[in-house]
Every structure is written in structure tokens, then in C-alpha cells.
Amino acid sequence: MSEAITREIDRSQMRISDEVAIEIHKMNKWYGTFHVLRDIDLTVHRGERIVIAGPSGSGKSTLIRCINRLEEHQSGRIVVDGVELTSDIKNIDKVRSEVGMVFQHFNLFPHLTVLENCTLAPIWVRKVPRKQAEATAMKYLEKVKIPEQADKYPGQLSGGQQQRVAIARSLCMQPRIMLFDEPTSALDPEMIKEVLDTMIELAEEGMTMICVTHEMGFAQAVANRVIFMDQGQIVEQNSPREFFNNPKSERTKLFLSQILGH
Amino acid sequence: MSETHAQTVAFVRDTMLAPEPPPVAESGAVKWLRENLFSGPVNTVLTLLGVAIIWFLVSHFWDWFAHSVWNASSLNECRQIIIETWGEGARGACFAVIRERWNQYMFGFYPSALYWRPTMAFGLMFVALAPVLFSESLKIRRTVLVVTAVVTLWAMVQLNAPGAWLVFAAIVLVGGLAISERHVSWLLIFSVLYPLLGVWFLWGGSLWGPIMVLVGPLLGWAAWTLVGRFSALLATVAAIVVTLLWWLMFASRAAADAEGLLSLAIPFVRSDQFGGFLLAITIGVAGIALSLPLGIILALARRSDMFLIKSMAVIFIEFIRGVPLIALLFVASLLLNYFLPPSTNFDIILRVIIMVTLFSAAYMAEVIRGGLAALPRGQYEAADALGLDYWKAQRLIVLPQALKISIPGIVSTFIGMFKDTTLVTFVGLYEPLKSMSDAVRANIAWKGIYWEPFIFVGFIFFIICFGMSRYSMYLERRLRRDHR
Numbered sequence A: 001m002s003e004a005i006t007r008e009i010d011r012s013q014m015r016i017s018d019e020v021a022i023e024i025h026k027m028n029k030w031y032g033t034f035h036v037l038r039d040i041d042l043t044v045h046r047g048e049r050i051v052i053a054g055p056s057g058s059g060k061s062t063l064i065r066c067i068n069r070l071e072e073h074q075s076g077r078i079v080v081d082g083v084e085l086t087s088d089i090k091n092i093d094k095v096r097s098e099v100g101m102v103f104q105h106f107n108l109f110p111h112l113t114v115l116e117n118c119t120l121a122p123i124w125v126r127k128v129p130r131k132q133a134e135a136t137a138m139k140y141l142e143k144v145k146i147p148e149q150a151d152k153y154p155g156q157l158s159g160g161q162q163q164r165v166a167i168a169r170s171l172c173m174q175p176r177i178m179l180f181d182e183p184t185s186a187l188d189p190e191m192i193k194e195v196l197d198t199m200i201e202l203a204e205e206g207m208t209m210i211c212v213t214h215e216m217g218f219a220q221a222v223a224n225r226v227i228f229m230d231q232g233q234i235v236e237q238n239s240p241r242e243f244f245n246n247p248k249s250e251r252t253k254l255f256l257s258q259i260l261g262h
Numbered sequence B: 001m002s003e004t005h006a007q008t009v010a011f012v013r014d015t016m017l018a019p020e021p022p023p024v025a026e027s028g029a030v031k032w033l034r035e036n037l038f039s040g041p042v043n044t045v046l047t048l049l050g051v052a053i054i055w056f057l058v059s060h061f062w063d064w065f066a067h068s069v070w071n072a073s074s075l076n077e078c079r080q081i082i083i084e085t086w087g088e089g090a091r092g093a094c095f096a097v098i099r100e101r102w103n104q105y106m107f108g109f110y111p112s113a114l115y116w117r118p119t120m121a122f123g124l125m126f127v128a129l130a131p132v133l134f135s136e137s138l139k140i141r142r143t144v145l146v147v148t149a150v151v152t153l154w155a156m157v158q159l160n161a162p163g164a165w166l167v168f169a170a171i172v173l174v175g176g177l178a179i180s181e182r183h184v185s186w187l188l189i190f191s192v193l194y195p196l197l198g199v200w201f202l203w204g205g206s207l208w209g210p211i212m213v214l215v216g217p218l219l220g221w222a223a224w225t226l227v228g229r230f231s232a233l234l235a236t237v238a239a240i241v242v243t244l245l246w247w248l249m250f251a252s253r254a255a256a257d258a259e260g261l262l263s264l265a266i267p268f269v270r271s272d273q274f275g276g277f278l279l280a281i282t283i284g285v286a287g288i289a290l291s292l293p294l295g296i297i298l299a300l301a302r303r304s305d306m307f308l309i310k311s312m313a314v315i316f317i318e319f320i321r322g323v324p325l326i327a328l329l330f331v332a333s334l335l336l337n338y339f340l341p342p343s344t345n346f347d348i349i350l351r352v353i354i355m356v357t358l359f360s361a362a363y364m365a366e367v368i369r370g371g372l373a374a375l376p377r378g379q380y381e382a383a384d385a386l387g388l389d390y391w392k393a394q395r396l397i398v399l400p401q402a403l404k405i406s407i408p409g410i411v412s413t414f415i416g417m418f419k420d421t422t423l424v425t426f427v428g429l430y431e432p433l434k435s436m437s438d439a440v441r442a443n444i445a446w447k448g449i450y451w452e453p454f455i456f457v458g459f460i461f462f463i464i465c466f467g468m469s470r471y472s473m474y475l476e477r478r479l480r481r482d483h484r
């Protein structure tokens, strides 16, 4: 288990409301003839912290990328914050400005400073005045503990710092839902901790989060639900305690024995 | 004390070593020569061969250059002077032709009383370019603008520019300098207006012409805001239609009417009076300024998901790249005459500019497409995930990076295009290299002079192209410093 996790969040303080944040119903997706996602059903309530795990190629990335329509699904429904994702550009833009996404390889804009990375979308999408956007950006950069790097370019930062900038950049749009696609798997061990700490803090504030990760320590400490995927399907979902101590399906057991190394 | 002590004793340095210069053979000229010119038998032979060739060339041409004459009014006089000074049989260059025909090389057959107008237009162009080319460096801007102001005003005085226009030029030049010091982005307004102003200075006529051209986009904008309430797509169409309608149907009449009410005219100069570097630079600058945006649009179109737009871009690019520029120029000069109504006066320089622009835009599009393809997919995804729409993502994220990658290719295209302006000789325009030199030789005084005009024109082209190349290197360096 990862030593990166130093604390568990205080679950007694966490509120999961009845309000539905994301609803996915019988969703299917194909790449050409390849059936990547099969009959996905998933309901996420506001305030939930969901970790998606599964072997490589099982469709985890594809699933969360469907939620902000970086990938298009071919059948079924995806409703985010009450807005159904169809080919209607207006709906897509609305969903995208409500949903933040953090990528494995950060995808910061290398030609802009850290501060400009953070203010770009608020200024151009939300039409926030520049001064105000900069103040908000500084607030979030402080939160991810790198306000002093605001005027540097992404290329001048370490991987962990870049990923924290990427998180701050998403937060600047004040999203109601955050998606993380293996945010720590391109990082060295000592940097993983600083990114996970940031994410834990975010969870404590009640952010709705869906996180694809291989950090099982993080899943145990933070998630209220773990979803296991294989071959484009949701194979098992459960609370982290049950999932890790008492896996039901054979695939899950195999996966856990491989990833946990015992 | 044990026996192992001697082997395991810790080492502590008690005197620090002072730095020493490297051995002689390892630094300076000797090292450089050995490494670069004489590093092996093959290299040594090649070096000696190279030196021999250079020696041959220099010794051959040196006399010719050294014996050059700068002050004479005909080729015969030149030869006379050479023989008198360096003896019978001496050869020498007669650069006097450049001195004597300087104005013709610069302005072609432009009325000599109006030489100050292109000169002023050329000077003010730097005021328009400074905020675009040197937006980041106050120091470079200051140097460029001060030099431009001094040279332009001096040249205008030499060319007997009217006092009022001298004052005008001085105000723009000094004002531009002052604005550049404080709010450089304000100067961009002048950059936007400059093309119209420049056209007016070069061709003359009524100022109402350019003003009415400017009215077109303003009306288009009005239409856009009006229709924009109903549909964004319709608004764009309406804006384009209104603008074109105004330009094609009403602009010239409105200009004529306004001119009748209040005359703002300066003497008109016909396009066939343009020539020399004035012509080359007019076509080159217009082509450069127009082909970059067109190339960007074509590159984006070629990468578009929309089948129709994509295939139109592909067809256009492949067609234009598959046809020689000369063919396009012939189309511009001859064929269009068949299609246009007989009385239309479609300016020949304008036609050539359009063809040259289309030609280099096709190449530009491919260069930029390479830059677009080099961007990682993650950049597009991050832009999408933040909710930026297509145009914002292109403008703020994609193009700044793609254009930066493409700078060397873009500037190569510019340079190639600028040199290709000499091809307009085939449609009867007096570009400096061939037509103008022929015109000079047509005069009995300079009959038989070949090398000197070519060397001179080639030299000026070299300076301009080399300048562009240096600028692109400066730009690359500056942008690289930004990202590291």
C-alpha cells in the first residue's frame, strides 16, 4: 500500500447529498468496431468521492472522458448536473464549464505562465474581469501551495508542481465536479504525496470527485465508493473497506492481488 | 593504530586548488583550427582546396571591385576613367549607373515630384510594424522608431516634400515613438489603419476612397450585432454580405459624392508608373501581410472535421501548389481580361498581389499545418475540458504554439515570395531585377552594362531577406526564453 497517504479523511464530517450530480444510464461506446464501454450504469451524488480502478485498457479513461464529452458515446444517456450530453454544443459547453478535469500528463499550456494558465478560462469563458480572475487564481495557487511560482512557465516546474497547477487551473473555473485521470502516475514517489495531499484537501471540502487511480491507499483513505472496471464493464462497486477486504468477483481478487503484491 | 589505518584513512583537503588556464593547444585559435579545419588528412585536403577556390575567386574579381567607379554619367565615361586611372587593359566595375539611376531603381516611373510620398509611406510602415514585430522590447522599438524618424524626415526634405506633409509625418513618427514608450498596444490602431493610409499615399486620389472602404466593415459589424440577437451563424453571413455589398455596390459612389462635397484628394498615380523597389516592396509587403492570415485559415480548414470545408481547402492548396507562379500571373494579366466586363478597371498591381498572396498562402498553409500537427493532443483536450470553444482554443492555445513551431518555415515562405516578386516582369511590370535593368540599358549611355545592376539589385534583395531571416531568429530566441 502506498506510504504517500498520511491521513484518512474524517468521514463523519462528510455529507453526501441526495442530489444527483452525474447520471449515466445504459451507456455504450465503440471505437470503430471495438466495444470499449458496455452498458455502463452509474449514479454519482453530490459530494461523492469515487475511485475507478481496473487493469490497463479496461476503459477507465474513456469512461471519465465521456463525462465531459472529450469522447462521444453512441448510445445511452449521460446527464451531468441536470444537463444531458447530446451533440448540442451549448450543452457540452455548459457541462465543460461545470466539470474540471486533471490529466495524467498535466496538459498545461507551455506558452503561458502559471498564472495565465489559471486565468485563461475564467477570463475567456466565464468573462470574469482580469483583476478578479487573477485574485481567484492566486487563492487557488495558495491552496495548492505554490503561489510563489505564479510567474514561471510550466516548463520550469517539477512534475508534482505542474500537476498542482493543473488542479488549480481547473479549480479556477469553480467546477462542481472534478475528474482526475491517473493524476499521479507520471510522477516520482515524493511528488505523488504532494498531489494526493491536495486532492485529499479538496475531498474534505466536499468536492464531488471521480478519480481514476492506481493509488489504492488514496482510495481507502478518501473514496466512499470504489468502482472496478474490466473489459469495458463495471464489474464491482463497493465501499473501500468491503472492496479491499472482501472482494466478491474473481477478477477483482486477481486484480487486487496483482496491484497490492500479495 | 591498526594496519588498516593506512588504507581507510579519510581524506581531507587542506589547500584548495586554484583554477588554471587550460593548456595552450586546448584553447583559442590553434585548437579551433585543428578541430575544424585540419582534423584529418581528408579534412586538411578539403581545407586547402577551399582556400584555393576562395583565393581564385577573390584574385579574379578583386581588381574589378577595387577599380570601381562611382561617378560618371555613361558607361563610356566610366571606361575612360578606369583606363586613365589604372592604365590600359584594366577592368573595373561601373557602379556609377546605380548612383545615376538610383531614383529609377527605387521608384520606377513614379512622378519625381511625388517621390516623397512612397518614402513617407515606407517610413510610416515601421511605425505600424513596431508594435507588431517588437511588442516585447521597448529598447528595440525605440531604436527602430528613432532611426526611422530621422531617416524618413531627412529623405522627405531631400525629396522636397511639402511642408504640411513634413509636419504630418513628423507628428506621426514622433507621436508613434511617444505612444510606443507608454501604451504600445494603442499603436496597434495605427497598424490596422496603416494599409489604407499606405495605399492612399502610394496611389493618391481621394482620401474618401479608403474611408469608404473602412465603412464596409463598420456596417458589417452593425449588421452582425443586429442579426446576432437571432442567430450567430446568420450574423456572420449578414456581416460578410453587408460588407461586400457595400464595397462592390456603394463604396465608390459614396466616395465620389463625398469628394464632391469636400475634396480630400492628392494627385493620383497610375499603377503602370510604379516600378523598381517601390513595386517589389509594395507587392511583397501586401503579399506577406495577406498570405499569413489566409494561410492560417487554409491550414485550419484543412484540418477541419467538416467535409466540404476540408475538401475545398485541399483542392485549393493542391491546385495552387501544383501550378507555377508565372502561370498564375499570366492568368491575372491576360485571362481575367476575357472574363471581366470590358470597361472594368481592375488594377494590375492588385491582381498580381492577389495571385502572389494565393500562391504563398497555399505554401503557408502547409507549413502551419505542420506546426498544428506537432502539437500534442493533450493541448486540444485541455482547452476543450476548460470549456473554450473552437475559435478561442485556436486563438489562445493552439495557434500561438503552432505558429511558434512554424516560424522558420513561415519566414522561408515570406523570403521565397519576396524574391518571386521579380517574376512580375513577365506581366509587364517594372520590377527592379530585369525590367528596370533593361530599361536602364535601353538608354544609350548605359548600353552594355550587365553585372553592376544585377549585383546592386541582388544586394538589396539580400539585405531585405537576410533581415527577415535575422528577425525570425530573434523571434525564435525570444519565444524560447519564454517557455524554456
Ligand SMILES: Nc1ncnc2c1ncn2[C@@H]1O[C@H](COP(=O)(O)OP(=O)(O)OP(=O)(O)O)[C@@H](O)[C@H]1O
Binding pocket: A031, A034, A036, A054, A055, A056, A057, A058, A059, A060, A061, A062, A063
Ligand atoms: N482513440 C482510440 N481509438 C481506438 N481505440 C482506443 C482509443 N482510445 C482508447 N482505445 C482503446 O480503448 C480501450 C480502453 O482505453 P482506455 O484508455 O479507456 O483504458 P484505461 O482503462 O484508461 O487504461 P490505462 O489504465 O492504461 O490508462 C483500450 O483497449 C484502448 O486500446
Ligand SMILES: [Mg+2]
Binding pocket: A060, A061, A062, A181, A182
Ligand atoms: Mg487511462
